[in-house]
Amino acid sequence: MSKPSIVILTGAGISKESGLDTFRCAGGLWQQVSLEDVATPEGFQRNPALVHDFYNARRAQLRSPEIQPNEAHRALARLEQEFPGTVLLVTQNIDDLHERAGSQSLIHMHGELLKAECEACGAVLPWDGDLSEADVCPSCQGAGLLRPRVVWFGEMPLEMPRIFHALEQCDLFISVGTSGNVYPAAGFVDHVQRCGQGDTIELNLEPSEGASLFDQKRYGPATRIVPAFVE
Numbered sequence: 001m002s003k004p005s006i007v008i009l010t011g012a013g014i015s016k017e018s019g020l021d022t023f024r025c026a027g028g029l030w031q032q033v034s035l036e037d038v039a040t041p042e043g044f045q046r047n048p049a050l051v052h053d054f055y056n057a058r059r060a061q062l063r064s065p066e067i068q069p070n071e072a073h074r075a076l077a078r079l080e081q082e083f084p085g086t087v088l089l090v091t092q093n094i095d096d097l098h099e100r101a102g103s104q105s106l107i108h109m110h111g112e113l114l115k116a117e118c119e120a121c122g123a124v125l126p127w128d129g130d131l132s133e134a135d136v137c138p139s140c141q142g143a144g145l146l147r148p149r150v151v152w153f154g155e156m157p158l159e160m161p162r163i164f165h166a167l168e169q170c171d172l173f174i175s176v177g178t179s180g181n182v183y184p185a186a187g188f189v190d191h192v193q194r195c196g197q198g199d200t201i202e203l204n205l206e207p208s209e210g211a212s213l214f215d216q217k218r219y220g221p222a223t224r225i226v227p228a229f230v231e
């Protein structure tokens with residue numbers, strides 16, 4: 001890829017109007033389940049069945065016909081098509097709505113719901129059905145060692161060197177639909193301010209934790225403010 005001059009970070013807020021719950025909004029996922037139980041390696045060790053149930057239900061929901069990319073996902077895909085080679089989309093979301101909208105220059109820094117990973121051999125496999133302790137890794141035949149390909153608290157997010165490099169080089173950093181509660185993504189705006197030269201803009205329903213760090217801010221539902229910003 002040539003130098004990405006626009007880096008876009010997205011979070012759960014961009015998929016909210018597609019019908020997927022956010023984590024920290026009223027009624028969000030962390031009010032439905034305990035994050036210590038379902039989003040930490042320790043929780044998975046303690047009770048793998050509970051963790052598989054949580055991700056199996058989210059995988060089934062993602063595959064249901066009601067869940068489709070929305071105007072905000074489509075606007076970001078158009079931006080990439082209009083300026084080929086200049087956009088890097090970094091999503092914290094594990095859904096596949098950006099891909100389905102047409103984005104190609106995309107990093108899933110917190111993993112992908114439709115993939116499994118073998119804890120024994122490290123193989124990463126497409127996985128669109130239920131996952132359980134009975135499943136066997138097709139690469140190494142290890143049983144009971146497949147886990148969702150997602151990044152839990154205490155684990156290293158994916159492709160961090162590439163992301164930090166892009167943040168340092170970019171002319172514009174756009175943050176969409178994220179609360180700014182979870183690091184390292186919450187620190188990207190600060191990284192651009194300290195180590196880069198790009199302008200920074202927040203597009204969100206309401207001010208995030210790091211809102212004061214952004215040069216510009218626009219607030220409202222993603223399906224309204226993202227297309228308006230891109231057009």
Ligand code: BJW
Nearest residue numbers: 011012013022023024092153154177178179182183205222
């Ligand atoms: C709308 C809308 C609409 C609603 N339109 N907007 C300091 C430095 C570094 C690390 C740490 C640190 N302090 C603590 C840590 C450790 C920890 C951490 O951040 N803890 C915090 C709780 C403090 N971080 C980690 O452990 C991470 N690993 C790590 O740090 O490794 C070491 C490292 C250090 C330095 C550099 C590199 C590495 C791993 C974090 C893994 C997070 N995993 C999860 C689960 C993934 C799988 C799954 O989906 O189940 O990721 S947790 C969850 O939170 C998920 C999300 O991606 C993530 C962020 O949530 P997001 O997207 O912001 O959603 P919400 O719900 O919080 O916000 C939604 C927003 O949308 C709101 O603002 C709404 O207003 C808005 N909204 N409707 C527009 N219609």
